[in-house]
Amino acid sequence: MTGDILFNQYPTSPHIWDEMKAIEGIRQQYNSIYDTVSKLNLNDLEQKHKLASELFMSQGITFTVYSDNEGIERIFPFDIIPRIITGTEWEHIEKGIKQRLTALNLFLKDIYNDQQIIKDGIIPAELIASCPHFTREVFGIQVPYDIYVHIAGIDLIRGEDGTFYILEDNLRTPSGVSYMLENREVTKRIFPNLLSESNVRMINNYPLLLHDNLNAFAPKQIANPTVVLLTPGMYNSAYFEHTFMARQMGIQLVEGRDLLVDNHKVYMKTTAGLRQVDVIYRRIDDEFLDPLVFRPDSALGVPGLISAYRKGNVAIVNALGNGVADDKAVYAYVPAMIQYYLNEEIILPNIPTYQMNNVEERTHVFENMHKMVVKETNQSGGYGMVMGNSASDEVIAKAKENILANPRGFIAQPIIQLSTVPCLIDGKLQPRHVDLRPYALCGPSGIQIVAGGLTRVALREGSLVVNSSQGGGSKDTWVIDMPTT
Amino acid sequence: MLSRIADSLYWLNRYMERADGMLRLMKTSYILSFDKVQANSMTWEPALKIFTSLSNEAIEDLKKDNTAALQYLLLDAKNQNSFKVIINRARENARGVQDQITKEVWEQVNQIYHLVNQPGLAKKLAGPEAIVVIDKFINTSDQFCGITDSTMPRGQSWNYMNMGKYTERCLLTAEFTHYFFKEVAFDFKNEQDIIYWRGLLLALSGYELHLKNYSSQDHNYNVVQQLLFDNNFPRSVYYALDRANRYLTDIAASNPVEGSKELKRSFGRLQSSVKYADLEIVEREGLEKYLVTVRKDLNEFSRTLGRTYFSYS
Numbered sequence: 001m002t003g004d005i006l007f008n009q010y011p012t013s014p015h016i017w018d019e020m021k022a023i024e025g026i027r028q029q030y031n032s033i034y035d036t037v038s039k040l041n042l043n044d045l046e047q048k049h050k051l052a053s054e055l056f057m058s059q060g061i062t063f064t065v066y067s068d069n070e071g072i073e074r075i076f077p078f079d080i081i082p083r084i085i086t087g088t089e090w091e092h093i094e095k096g097i098k099q100r101l102t103a104l105n106l107f108l109k110d111i112y113n114d115q116q117i118i119k120d121g122i123i124p125a126e127l128i129a130s131c132p133h134f135t136r137e138v139f140g141i142q143v144p145y146d147i148y149v150h151i152a153g154i155d156l157i158r159g160e161d162g163t164f165y166i167l168e169d170n171l172r173t174p175s176g177v178s179y180m181l182e183n184r185e186v187t188k189r190i191f192p193n194l195l196s197e198s199n200v201r202m203i204n205n206y207p208l209l210l211h212d213n214l215n216a217f218a219p220k221q222i223a224n225p226t227v228v229l230l231t232p233g234m235y236n237s238a239y240f241e242h243t244f245m246a247r248q249m250g251i252q253l254v255e256g257r258d259l260l261v262d263n264h265k266v267y268m269k270t271t272a273g274l275r276q277v278d279v280i281y282r283r284i285d286d287e288f289l290d291p292l293v294f295r296p297d298s299a300l301g302v303p304g305l306i307s308a309y310r311k312g313n314v315a316i317v318n319a320l321g322n323g324v325a326d327d328k329a330v331y332a333y334v335p336a337m338i339q340y341y342l343n344e345e346i347i348l349p350n351i352p353t354y355q356m357n358n359v360e361e362r363t364h365v366f367e368n369m370h371k372m373v374v375k376e377t378n379q380s381g382g383y384g385m386v387m388g389n390s391a392s393d394e395v396i397a398k399a400k401e402n403i404l405a406n407p408r409g410f411i412a413q414p415i416i417q418l419s420t421v422p423c424l425i426d427g428k429l430q431p432r433h434v435d436l437r438p439y440a441l442c443g444p445s446g447i448q449i450v451a452g453g454l455t456r457v458a459l460r461e462g463s464l465v466v467n468s469s470q471g472g473g474s475k476d477t478w479v480i481d482m483p484t485t
Numbered sequence: 486m487l488s489r490i491a492d493s494l495y496w497l498n499r500y501m502e503r504a505d506g507m508l509r510l511m512k513t514s515y516i517l518s519f520d521k522v523q524a525n526s527m528t529w530e531p532a533l534k535i536f537t538s539l540s541n542e543a544i545e546d547l548k549k550d551n552t553a554a555l556q557y558l559l560l561d562a563k564n565q566n567s568f569k570v571i572i573n574r575a576r577e578n579a580r581g582v583q584d585q586i587t588k589e590v591w592e593q594v595n596q597i598y599h600l601v602n603q604p605g606l607a608k609k610l611a612g613p614e615a616i617v618v619i620d621k622f623i624n625t626s627d628q629f630c631g632i633t634d635s636t637m638p639r640g641q642s643w644n645y646m647n648m649g650k651y652t653e654r655c656l657l658t659a660e661f662t663h664y665f666f667k668e669v670a671f672d673f674k675n676e677q678d679i680i681y682w683r684g685l686l687l688a689l690s691g692y693e694l695h696l697k698n699y700s701s702q703d704h705n706y707n708v709v710q711q712l713l714f715d716n717n718f719p720r721s722v723y724y725a726l727d728r729a730n731r732y733l734t735d736i737a738a739s740n741p742v743e744g745s746k747e748l749k750r751s752f753g754r755l756q757s758s759v760k761y762a763d764l765e766i767v768e769r770e771g772l773e774k775y776l777v778t779v780r781k782d783l784n785e786f787s788r789t790l791g792r793t794y795f796s797y798s
Contacts, residue, residue: 271794
């Protein structure tokens with residue numbers, strides 16, 4: 001079987017936006033892929049798929065599943081057909097994310113200092129006060145350049161008419177950027193010609209941009225600040241990413257036990273004695289960072305770290321307390337924040353969000369449960385989510401019960417049919433739902449976003465859940481500048 | 486360099502060197518087990534004594550069964566010193582220092598790990614493929630040395646890695662020698678023919694060198710001379726300590742912390758007990774005592790090294 005048959009058999013649906021194929025035929029941006037893949041036979045494609053898996057395996061880009069006391073190494077599934085975004089679409093996304101992040105940074109500064117937005121009645125005080133990630137311990141702490149969200153992974157989806165929506169804001173320790181970078185490296189090996197012919201914007205300057213920013217956040221004006229990446233350790237599922245980023249930036253990868261705080265300064269323990277640390281890019285959640293302030297049972301963090309942070313002797317990236325801004329109930333107020341802080345209309349729209357502590361909205365949701373997705377406000381990674389269209393009556397009844405017990409803990413949104421892209425599955429090209437997570441970096445010189453991001457795919461047929469913990473995979477994401485015709 | 490990193494680099498290489506020594510001893514034991522002359526003597530005994538903590542009775546049982554011995558030494562998770570367990574530990578250490586070793590080194594360790602964890606390996610060891618499997622492992626272990634040598638930058642990481650490698654090598658050579666001489670009651674006069682010593686020399690990759698260098702029939706003396714004092718033989722105790730001393734000097738110079746001078750001195754004492762010794766002294770003191778002392782002192786030194794540079798918890 002050759003590639004063109006694969007394309008001819010590819011189904012489309014009028015109710016779902018497919019990124020490759022409109023009802024009229026293949027979209028222009030996918031022409032080069034169509035040309036290349038058409039000339040290959042299925043065997044070649046499957047060889048490429050196998051090669052890609054082997055590349056991930058041999059580089060140790062794996063996570064470990066433990067059973068019977070033995071660890072089994074698995075890779076995150078990777079689909080070889082790239083997902084394509086046009087330059088024009090990208091300009092729009094970029095503008096929207098920059099606007100949103102600017103507002104969210106202002107919001108975080110405001111909420112941990114003067115709280116004008118509450119005093120002006122834009123956001124209800126009880127919404128903030130009831131947010132589990134609103135961190136009173138960091139109130140009033142001044143951070144360099146007033147930047148709280150240094151690295152953001154804002155998730156976008158595409159509705160049935162092709163409109164991009166913001167699905168959620170990840171402002172704490174967003175992960176996955178190593179997959180964005182490694183996916184491209186793998187594509188370079190499996191489709192070298194296609195990549196060079198297609199005019200794809202580059203992404204591999206991400207570590208350099210981040211490194212420059214991290215250096216700039218050093219509290220003292222010194223030439224070579226000591227920047228470290230703080231990891232929970234090798235048993236963390238994102239450990240590969242931590243080593244990858246440390247290596248790409250040439251900074252030390254440290255664990256909590258490598259650091260200590262003395263006289264409000266942070267040091268790392270080296271073979272030549274103690275050495276002061278200026279900037280910490282941490283990949284440990286807030287509540288584990290300092291057992292003296294947060295969870296006393298945490299062995300991952302560094303006792304006294306927050307005292308050094310408060311004194312301004314060390315910069316922590318991302319800032320602590322950001323969870324209040326990516327709370328799923330606060331999400332609904334981001335359009336209002338943009339209006340309030342920037343006096344602008346929102347560029348990338350939110351998905352309509354129903355607050356469960358509002359009786360009217362809750363009744364509406366309960367009556368239309370099968371069209372709704374219910375999410376826990378402080379969860380991420382696809383945990384605690386109920387998809388009304390596929391859940392059993394029992395699960396729905398349980399969800400309602402949970403909502404009534406703690407209305408602030410949940411929101412509901414209408415289910416949006418995410419756009420689809422072709423994936424090579426069981427010897428066929430099949431449409432699968434995707435989202436998009438571009439990675440944005442905020443530094444002293446503004447917000448930078450490398451072109452593309454991580455495309456996550458729900459590999460099960462019909463599934464709308466793309467999280468890697470829930471059977472998702474990923475794709476290389478290309479931003480292509482189309483020739484003007 | 487972080488103390489934790491230095492510790493992991495040191496142990497990564499100790500484990501890799503131990504795995505390497507083990508493979509070579511296993512290969513010789515396996516091949517020699519087919520020779521009639523050797524069949525009823527001691528083929529598997531040194532390997533089982535050195536790399537397991539089994540009782541003497543269990544060793545008696547196991548050494549009669551080639552496949553069982555091989556599987557226990559190579560793959561059994563119950564054996565805390567099996568090749569598989571050692572490689573798993575090496576990889577854990579490599580994983581923890583991924584940003585400090587080159588991508589090539591990491592990928593090589595990772596490759597060995599996947600090789601030893603592949604399904605169906607135990608079955609292969611039971612059949613005619615056993616020797617192919619062992620050869621493949623020896624090959625990947627050689628590659629590890631080559632890749633480390635050709636990609637790792639010379640500096641702190643390199644010094645700790647080599648410190649681990651040569652410490653382990655010295656211990657292995659002393660231990661291998663110990664168990665082969667135990668069989669002849671550590672007696673230089675209890676002459677064995679070269680066939681007997683071939684097992685030991687092959688396990689240390691020194692057989693050919695031995696044939697080239699020694700023409701007299703005093704095999705027991707010659708073997709000790711080569712394995713302890715030959716400064717051109719890369720697995721001799723002399724050579725390993727000499728190398729370790731170089732790296733220790735660099736480490737102490739770049740990390741002038743409390744205790745580094747004492748550390749240098751204690752290593753100096755150990756090294757001179759080999760550097761300025763000869764066969765006569767060893768024979769007078771007794772080979773067994775001499776070998777045990779070298780190992781004891783080196784283990785003690787290794788602990789002090791850890792206290793001086795690796796204490797982070």
